[in-house]
Amino acid sequence: MAMASSASYAPSTVPHPSPARIRPLAPARGAVPSGLALSTTTTTKRRSISAVTNPRRLRCAASSSSAAARPMTQPRFIQHKKEAFWFYRFLSIVYDHVINPGHWTEDMRDDALEPADLYSRKLRVVDVGGGTGFTTLGIVKRVDPENVTLLDQSPHQLEKARQKEGLKGVTIMEGDAEDLPFPTDTFDRYVSAGSIEYWPDPQRGIKEAYRVLRIGGVACLIGPVYPTFWLSRFFADMWMLFPKEEEYIEWFKKAGFKDVKLKRIGPKWYRGVRRHGLIMGCSVTGVKREHGDSPLQKCIIVLKSPSVPLQLGPKAEDVSKPVNPITFLFRFLMGTICAAYYVLVPIYMWIKDQIVPKGMPI
Numbered sequence: 001m002a003m004a005s006s007a008s009y010a011p012s013t014v015p016h017p018s019p020a021r022i023r024p025l026a027p028a029r030g031a032v033p034s035g036l037a038l039s040t041t042t043t044t045k046r047r048s049i050s051a052v053t054n055p056r057r058l059r060c061a062a063s064s065s066s067a068a069a070r071p072m073t074q075p076r077f078i079q080h081k082k083e084a085f086w087f088y089r090f091l092s093i094v095y096d097h098v099i100n101p102g103h104w105t106e107d108m109r110d111d112a113l114e115p116a117d118l119y120s121r122k123l124r125v126v127d128v129g130g131g132t133g134f135t136t137l138g139i140v141k142r143v144d145p146e147n148v149t150l151l152d153q154s155p156h157q158l159e160k161a162r163q164k165e166g167l168k169g170v171t172i173m174e175g176d177a178e179d180l181p182f183p184t185d186t187f188d189r190y191v192s193a194g195s196i197e198y199w200p201d202p203q204r205g206i207k208e209a210y211r212v213l214r215i216g217g218v219a220c221l222i223g224p225v226y227p228t229f230w231l232s233r234f235f236a237d238m239w240m241l242f243p244k245e246e247e248y249i250e251w252f253k254k255a256g257f258k259d260v261k262l263k264r265i266g267p268k269w270y271r272g273v274r275r276h277g278l279i280m281g282c283s284v285t286g287v288k289r290e291h292g293d294s295p296l297q298k299c300i301i302v303l304k305s306p307s308v309p310l311q312l313g314p315k316a317e318d319v320s321k322p323v324n325p326i327t328f329l330f331r332f333l334m335g336t337i338c339a340a341y342y343v344l345v346p347i348y349m350w351i352k353d354q355i356v357p358k359g360m361p362i
Contacts, residue, residue, distance in 0.1 A: 078198065078240045078335035103279040103346060104194065105267060109138040112265045112283040116189055116220035118142040123188040126151060126212065128177050128205075129195020133161030135222070136170060139191060145169030149187075151180070152195075178204045182212045184293055189213075193222035194280060197240040203251050203296075210255045210286075210294040217288045219257060221248070222265070227277030232345070239338035242277050248284045256295040257286025269349040273361040276345050 113135075118125070121144045127136045130150040139148055149171040152158050158172055175181050177192065177199055190209045199205045209219040226242040227233045236242040243251075245262055252260045263283045266272075274281065352362045 075238050075331075075334070076240055078332075078339065103267060103342075104134065106138070108265055108267060108280060109135055109193070112193065112222045112263070112280070113138050113142075113191070113220065115261065115263050115283055115285040116191055116218055118189060121147070123147060124186070125149070125189040125191060126180075126182070126187045128175075128180065128190065128192040128209070129153075129198070130161065131157040131194070133164050133167045133170070133172075135191065135193040136161065137164065137166050140166060140170065143189075146171075149173065149182075151175040151177075153177070178208060180208045180212050184211050185214045185291055186212050187214065188217050190217065190219040191222075192220075194224075196221060196223040197242065197279075199241070202241065202243065202247075203254060206251045206255045206257075207294040207296050210257060210288055211292075211297075213288040215288055215291050218285055219252070219288070220283060220285050221252075222280060222283045223248070224279045225264075225274055225277055225281030227275060229275040229277075232276040232341075235338045235341040236277055239335055239342070245282060248282065252284060252286040254296065255286075256288070256290070258289045260284070260286040267346065269346060269353040269362070271353075271361050276349070279342060 118139065119142075121142065123143050124147050125139055125143050126149045127133075127139060128151050130136050130152050131154065133150055136148060136150045145167065146169045150158070150161055150167070151173055152161075153174060153176060155174060158174065161167055161170075161172055173181075177195055178201060190213055192205075192209070196202050196205060206219070206221070209221070213219060224236075224240075224242045226244045227236055248262060249260055261284070263285075265280060265283055266274075266278055267280075270278065349362065356362045
């Protein structure tokens with residue numbers, strides 16, 4: 001299988017149209033995090049930042065991840081918890097037999113987990129958005145099951161996980177990736193595979209990954225990559241969030257992670273050309289170097305008067321609010337139709353892989 005080697009990915013420019021025009025957190029006054037360049041339009045309206053724990057003026061990360069993603073006007077019909085809940089109510093029935101063979105195979109899983117450095121069976125690991133436990137099965141090959149926690153919002157997916165013999169001993173529970181039910185500084189490793197695409201606010205989820213890790217802990221987030229082919233981009237934007245590689249890097253650095261690296265992964269039909277995007281296309285890792293919560297929670301914006309706490313703001317989606325059933329049904333059906341496109345992509349690419357001579361991109 002053709003795989004790109006693991007490497008630290010440093011984008012030359014990162015989109016940053018935050019309303020507050022705030023620069024990412026820097027280790028010293030006036031400094032910019034390594035590998036993270038700002039566009040010239042960003043620097044025209046900078047605001048002064050002070051740290052709660054340090055009298056020196058520091059610059060703080062923006063309060064919302066929506067700035068890094070594609071415009072929020074794009075539909076993303078299943079990038080909402082309620083639609084995703086019902087989407088997986090049905091997909092859970094065939095997930096391991098339909099999705100995994102084309103997009104998330106065992107060799108891909110093992111390759112993607114390698115940067116997580118699961119070197120000891122005694123490590124405490126949480127698998128967030130673990131679904132049916134396919135990724136968790138890869139974790140328990142290296143870590144004792146009693147040290148592993150699997151969390152997902154879908155009871156239907158979790159029921160499939162509970163039926164797997166290999167996950168006996170694993171703690172399996174419902175929970176929200178954007179509001180993890182664990183104390184700060186709890187786990188040695190955070191793993192999340194195939195979940196970020198359903199998070200209404202990716203920055204909030206990655207901030208939570210930072211919070212629950214112990215100092216020296218590693219977060220390993222595995223997710224899709226944005227297509228370059230126009231038709232695939234259309235269906236990707238209609239279905240769910242397909243982040244760009246630069247966006248993963250930016251989210252991790254804003255949350256406070258250091259030593260951020262991105263490793264490209266892909267199925268057997270993948271030959272290095274990412275025209276159609278990949279539902280599982282990269283494995284991003286970062287290290288927590290300080291105790292406590294993310295720097296996103298430690299800063300205040302210095303306005304004229306008074307100083308106002310900088311928070312992530314309210315969640316992008318409040319699941320307690322009622323929804324219009326007609327709107328919900330429309331979103332659910334449209335999102336499901338768009339998802340079907342990405343079931344057909346691996347079939348199409350597999351056929352091309354059999355026809356196109358080896359060594360040529362497909």
